[in-house]
Amino acid sequence: MAGLLHGRRALVTGAAGGIGAAVVEAFRQAGAEVVGVDLRADGDVRSCDVTDEAEVEATVETVGPVDDVVHAAGVVSTGDVATLPLAEFRRVLDVNLVGSFLVARAAVRRVRDDGTVTLVASQGGLRGGAGWGAYCASKFGVIGLTESLAQEAAPRGVRVNAVCPGSIDTGMSRRVAVELAARRGTSPDAVQEAYRAGIPxxxxxxxxxxxxxxxFLASPLASFVAGAALVVDGAELS
Ligand SMILES: NC(=O)c1ccc[n+]([C@@H]2O[C@H](COP(=O)([O-])OP(=O)(O)OC[C@H]3O[C@@H](n4cnc5c(N)ncnc54)[C@H](O)[C@@H]3O)[C@@H](O)[C@H]2O)c1
Known part of the structure; x- marks a missing residue:
């Protein structure tokens, strides 16, 4: 990957989290200059709440011209629809979908003409699952947003895509394992083992x-990839 993004400048949200931090590191290794933001400032990660319109606009303005934006900030939530509180549904939609809208809107206005916007959706944006109603609704929305914005931005040479991770070992998936284990009367390890067993x-x-x-999506290797929802799941969904 060395040199693949040489001379480019990127903004990454969710940069203090598992996937966002890895994106920051990978972009740097590929030669890009990267600014990372997250809910709370941490080291060289700047503070920005992606649900706050004014904060997102101010952050993108302050960071200045960028070539690539990767939006990895997000939250997870589990619980059956029949018992899901409206406030929880709204919270998840607010962070995952409204946050994606605010970041993507600010990004697409300001990225340079050969720029890219990559939204981290989920395999839960392609298939629903019992106990995942709020999360899946938010991520299906992210993919709809990606496909629409990709068509609007493509004539300018800006490529907008989504990535759809499967089960990725991060703080988020470990927290979910603890939550589901408590609900099912089993251990977090057993929950993670069940995930593993379902991944070819x-x-x-x-x-x-x-x-x-x-x-890859930000690089010239993906020069004709736009409007895609790229699954990264070890064949779990297939
Ligand atoms: N881990 C998985 O298995 C998995 C699978 C599919 C999709 N995803 C998606 O990948 C993305 C990253 O998840 P992760 O696994 O790295 O989780 P994570 O919890 O490690 O990181 C998420 C980061 O987002 C930040 N964040 C949350 N709300 C925010 C807000 N309002 N403003 C700014 N930052 C905020 C958190 O502070 C955290 O640092 C999320 O969108 C998640 O839905 C994760």
Missing amino acids: AGRLGTPEDVAGVCV
């Missing part, structure tokens, strides 16, 4: 597995 590749994904695809 025989392992959970790593944040680096997803980050590499984000580098």
Whole structure:
């Protein structure tokens, strides 16, 4: 990957999280200059709440011209629709879908003409699942947003894509394993083992597995890839 993004400048959201931090690192290894943002500032990661319109606009303005934006900030939520509180549904939609809209809108207005915008969706944006109603609704929305914006931006040479990770070993998936284990009366390890058993590749994904695809999408290797929802899941969904 060395040199693939040489001379480019990128903005990455969710940069303090598992996938976002790996994207920052992978972009740097590929030669890009990267600014990372997250809910809370941490080291060289700047503070930005992606649900706050004014903060997103101000952040993108302050960061200045960029070639590539990767939006990895997000939250997860589990629970059956029949008992899901409206406030929780709204919270998930607000961070995952409204946040994607705010970041993508600000990004597409400002990226340079051969720029890219990559939204981290999920395999849950392509297939629903019992207990995942809020999360899946938000990620299906991200893919609809990606496909529409991709068509609007393509005439300018800007490529907009989504990546759809499967089960990736991060703080998010470990927190879910703890939550589901408590609900099912089993252990977090047993929950993760069940995930693993459903993945033909025989392992959970790593944040680096997803980050590499984000580098590819920003690079000239993906020059005709636009409006795609690229699945990164070790064949789980297929
Ligand atoms: N881990 C998985 O298995 C998996 C699978 C599919 C999709 N995803 C998606 O990948 C993305 C990254 O997830 P991850 O696994 O790295 O999780 P993570 O929890 O490790 O990281 C998510 C980051 O987003 C940040 N964030 C949350 N709300 C924010 C807000 N309002 N403003 C700014 N930042 C905010 C968090 O602070 C955190 O650093 C998410 O969109 C997630 O839905 C993850």
